[in-house]
Amino acid sequence: MQGRLGTGGPLVLLTLACPDLAVTATRIAGGPLALEQKRAILAPAQAARLLEVLGLPVRGRYRLHADMPPGGGAGASTAALLALARAAGYQGPAKELAAACLAAEGATDPLMLARPDAVLWAPRVAREVSALRPPPLCDIIGGFLGPPQRTDPADLAFPDIADLVAAWQDARGDKAALAALASQSAQRCTEARGPTHDPMAALCRDLGALGHARAHTGPARALIFAPGCVPPDAGAALRAAGLSGVLGFSTGGA
Secondary structure, three states: OEEEOOOOOOEEEOOOOOOOOOEEEEEEEEEEOEEEEOOOOOOHHHHHHHHHHOOOOOEEEEEEEEOOOOOOOOOHHHHHHHHHHHHOOOOOOHHHHHHHHHHHHOOOOOOOOOOHHHEEEEOOOOEEEEEOOOOOOEEEEEEEOOOOOOOOOOOOOOOEOHHHHHHHHHHOOOHHHHHHHHHHHHHHHHHHHOOOOOOHHHHHHHHOOOEEEEOOOOOEEEEEEOOOOOOOOHHHHHHHOOOEEEEEEEEOOO
């Protein structure tokens, strides 16, 4: 879920943790700061700012590799900053990592936390608003619908989801109820921000999913199922609807 916490309130999100996508960073040489990356995940200025804020040497040659497309809405930029910090030797607290990521990119996902899906996160200020009940164990199948879209830190044009956040707590782990809330957040975003012809609601209905979710900036999309209930033809159906990079994974749980 993502949106404003009340009319004019802060932008908040509850992330869908995906353990099957990652960014790796390897320090391969010394010398001036340089990045090797097949797809441009980070700008050199972002890398320099991160290292500077963390008090690390702004030097070294690093190789970055991402399993997901930059601008896909799957957290590639934050993951790349965190991987770079670790490769550069940072071992400090998550709070300092969050502040450094914010300084480098202006908006950040809560991937530096042990349970990123158990907090209501304010991405434009990089802080936890409140603890949330983490989602129960679910199976996800998803992919990317359309071109990359980088996050604009000044973009606050999102629907109000204060009612959905309150309902999330009240649902107390009910899979169907929580998936329905994710669907409502996705639908509100689609109605307000597009695209006009998003197939996820129809795919959710046709494949018997509990609900669907989306990156509220970026093309990442997902269907939510109870464990073991993803139909064998789900991947083919998503690809036929225009999604690329289709994959399945498990998320949530204790």
